[in-house]
Amino acid sequence: MTVTIDGKLTAANLMTELQDRVRALKERGTTPGLAVILVGDDSASAIYVRNKERRAADLGIYSEVIRLPDTISQTALIDEINRLNQTPTIDGILVQLPLPAHIDETAIINAINPDKDVDGFHPVNVGRLWTNQPGIVASTPFGIMQLLKAYDIDPEGKRAVIVGRSNIVGRPMAALLLNQHATVTIAHSRTKDLFELTKTADILVVATGQAKMITAAAVKPGAVVIDVGMDRDENNKLVGDVDFDAVAPIASAITPVPGGVGPMTIASLMIQTVALAEARANG
Numbered sequence: 213m214t215v216t217i218d219g220k221l222t223a224a225n226l227m228t229e230l231q232d233r234v235r236a237l238k239e240r241g242t243t244p245g246l247a248v249i250l251v252g253d254d255s256a257s258a259i260y261v262r263n264k265e266r267r268a269a270d271l272g273i274y275s276e277v278i279r280l281p282d283t284i285s286q287t288a289l290i291d292e293i294n295r296l297n298q299t300p301t302i303d304g305i306l307v308q309l310p311l312p313a314h315i316d317e318t319a320i321i322n323a324i325n326p327d328k329d330v331d332g333f334h335p336v337n338v339g340r341l342w343t344n345q346p347g348i349v350a351s352t353p354f355g356i357m358q359l360l361k362a363y364d365i366d367p368e369g370k371r372a373v374i375v376g377r378s379n380i381v382g383r384p385m386a387a388l389l390l391n392q393h394a395t396v397t398i399a400h401s402r403t404k405d406l407f408e409l410t411k412t413a414d415i416l417v418v419a420t421g422q423a424k425m426i427t428a429a430a431v432k433p434g435a436v437v438i439d440v441g442m443d444r445d446e447n448n449k450l451v452g453d454v455d456f457d458a459v460a461p462i463a464s465a466i467t468p469v470p471g472g473v474g475p476m477t478i479a480s481l482m483i484q485t486v487a488l489a490e491a492r493a494n495g
């Protein structure tokens with residue numbers, strides 16, 4: 213029987229656990245603080261940011277959203293980040309991506325104090341991850357690891373194939389699985405014989421942005437299939453990078469879209485914001 217991995221339920225369970233940690237922090241006089249910077253008026257980004265705000269409020273985390281026009285200069289944006297870097301009550305800072313084309317994403321990420329970089333995108337946190345040191349980890353791959361744990365899927369000794377090499381998903385995902393003793397391969401748009409490779413995976417993580425590109429022929433029977441895609445099909449319906457209906461019957465476990473990986477992203481952000489506040493409270 214194939215297990216459908218429920219990200220909504222897992223995220224809700226983790227949020228219930230997190231409530232106790234927030235309460236304990238507040239009893240000690242520390243309120244976790246999250247600052248979210250939203251540049252421009254991308255409608256999807258606006259929704260994600262509103263959801264982050266709501267989730268923080270539900271948990272009793274202080275959050276502030278700094279909404280800036282898409283005409284803002286890179287220097288002014290960095291000034292704003294510097295102000296937040298120096299605000300002691302703010303534990304986590306994130307800049308919602310994507311940014312307008314005139315702003316250099318790398319320069320912005322690099323301006324965030326690595327110890328407040330709650331997205332885990334700063335090179336210091338990337339270095340910590342790849343050297344298996346404690347640090348903040350990008351929310352989506354962090355959330356995928358929480359899903360694997362919740363469903364008792366142990367990566368140790370498994371062959372993991374990740375399709376996609378982005379800084380936000382593919383690369384950190386590879387490091388996390390490697391740190392949990394999987395044998396990891398990263399595939400990408402120039403990988404030869406891609407589906408021959410994906411067919412060798414015990415754990416297949418797909419983050420390509422190509423609707424339903426993974427069919428049953430690309431999956432090993434019994435594989436765990438994690439779909440990070442959020443694409444639109446010909447009817448404008450939200451679908452993943454995996455053809456769920458075709459792949460589910462042969463997988464041992466699979467994430468749906470929506471309701472799989474997506475809900476774990478914001479839950480992971482909250483978990484890591486609280487962890488940063490705990491570090492502040494512990495001096």
Ligand SMILES: Nc1nc2c(c(=O)[nH]1)N[C@@H](CN(C=O)c1ccc(C(=O)N[C@@H](CCC(=O)O)C(=O)O)cc1)CN2
Nearest residue numbers: 260306307308309310331351470471472473474475477
């Ligand atoms: N600074 C960041 N920017 C972006 C990140 C990020 O982690 N940090 N990730 C994405 C956007 N994102 C959060 O920011 C995000 C994406 C998707 C979901 C989600 O819950 N998806 C649902 C479906 C939602 C829908 O119906 O459209 C799901 O898959 O079930 C949450 C957060 C890019 N930018």
Ligand SMILES: [Mg+2]
Nearest residue numbers: 471472473474
């Ligand atoms: Mg999903």
